[in-house]
Amino acid sequence: MIISASGLRKDFTVSRKVGRFRRERDVVSAVDGVDLSVERGELLGYIGPNGAGKSTTLKMLTGVLTPSAGEVRVCGLEPVARRTTLARRIGVVFGQRSQLWWDLPLAESFELLRHIYRVPAADHAARLARCVDLLGVDEFAATPVRQLSLGQRMRGELTAALLHGPEVLFLDEPTIGLDVLSKQAVRDFLAELDAAGDTTVVLTTHDLADIEKLCRRLVVIDHGRVVHDGGLDELHARYGSRRVIVADLDAPWPDGLALPGAVVTAVEADGRRVTLALDGVAAGEVVAALAHAVPLRDLSVQEPGIEDVIARLYRREA
Numbered sequence: 142m143i144i145s146a147s148g149l150r151k152d153f154t155v156s157r158k159v160g161r162f163r164r165e166r167d168v169v170s171a172v173d174g175v176d177l178s179v180e181r182g183e184l185l186g187y188i189g190p191n192g193a194g195k196s197t198t199l200k201m202l203t204g205v206l207t208p209s210a211g212e213v214r215v216c217g218l219e220p221v222a223r224r225t226t227l228a229r230r231i232g233v234v235f236g237q238r239s240q241l242w243w244d245l246p247l248a249e250s251f252e253l254l255r256h257i258y259r260v261p262a263a264d265h266a267a268r269l270a271r272c273v274d275l276l277g278v279d280e281f282a283a284t285p286v287r288q289l290s291l292g293q294r295m296r297g298e299l300t301a302a303l304l305h306g307p308e309v310l311f312l313d314e315p316t317i318g319l320d321v322l323s324k325q326a327v328r329d330f331l332a333e334l335d336a337a338g339d340t341t342v343v344l345t346t347h348d349l350a351d352i353e354k355l356c357r358r359l360v361v362i363d364h365g366r367v368v369h370d371g372g373l374d375e376l377h378a379r380y381g382s383r384r385v386i387v388a389d390l391d392a393p394w395p396d397g398l399a400l401p402g403a404v405v406t407a408v409e410a411d412g413r414r415v416t417l418a419l420d421g422v423a424a425g426e427v428v429a430a431l432a433h434a435v436p437l438r439d440l441s442v443q444e445p446g447i448e449d450v451i452a453r454l455y456r457r458e459a
């Protein structure tokens with residue numbers, strides 16, 4: 142395991158005003174007993190609603206915050222105690238904090254990072270070439286960082302985080318606020334990184350397209366606790382996502398008509414369009430029964446959307 146955590150906790154003490162003069166202290170468990178194992182080369186989606194504890198977890202994994210309790214190892218090291226050693230073996234992109242030099246052209250930040258991490262020139266050149274190829278960072282390498290668009294800066298941040306060849310890359314919301322093209326470039330880049338298999342990636346995101354395109358495994362956290370750890374398919378199965386048939390009819394849907402294995406969820410367009418959710422029955426059987434019962438004009442079968450699953454999961458509709 143390249144990352145392992147057990148019983149990981151982080152409590153924050155916050156003071157709250159009570160009445161005019163009194164303050165009371167509350168303890169907020171931002172991370173409340175998280176167990177996590179990540180294998181080398183995995184791309185893990187670490188997701189959850191706002192305030193769930195994602196960033197706090199990442200900060201403990203990268204040695205920025207000391208856990209209140211629990212065990213954590215990244216690359217076999219205890220992150221806080223071995224922070225400097227760990228820094229050479231991980232890459233970090235946290236939305237709010239930049240690792241680039243604001244007033245220097247992007248290319249000079251890359252060069253400085255090469256010296257700081259003492260990366261052999263050939264390795265640096267090879268890694269940079271890959272980022273030029275996939276993220277197009279050469280187009281704005283001469284521009285001072287402060288003048289870059291958010292999308293350009295994020296592409297620069299990703300490059301900067303990878304130039305020393307980290308074993309693990311931690312990304313906190315890398316696509317938030319980006320324009321469509323930059324989002325696509327970042328996503329394609331991460332897919333390629335995942336396919337190459339030599340970098341472990343932990344990704345927090347609220348972007349459903351990121352989740353759908355990139356994360357084969359998802360750890361979902363809510364109120365500081367893991368509520369799901371597994372693939373997207375398992376999530377669909379567990380939260381009862383159902384395939385849907387939308388049928389256009391030549392005559393109105395007969396009131397009260399029931400088909401085995403399907404539930405009518407909507408009747409629209411003067412009764413000439415009906416939506417049926419499948420109850421685990423093969424679509425073919427329901428379509429055959431439908432064709433027998435009503436004059437069909439057109440029909441489509443839709444897979445459940447990730448939006449639906451995640452929304453239900455966050456509402457805890459198990």
Ligand SMILES: Nc1ncnc2c1ncn2[C@@H]1O[C@H](COP(=O)(O)OP(=O)(O)OP(=O)(O)O)[C@@H](O)[C@H]1O
Nearest residue numbers: 153155169171189190191192193194195196197198
């Ligand atoms: N330094 C701090 N002091 C007090 N409370 C904090 C601190 N940092 C985080 N919290 C609280 O801990 C909880 C978890 O916050 P965290 O930032 O980890 O959530 P998140 O899942 O990353 O949320 P988001 O998706 O909104 O970024 C929240 O209730 C937050 O208000």
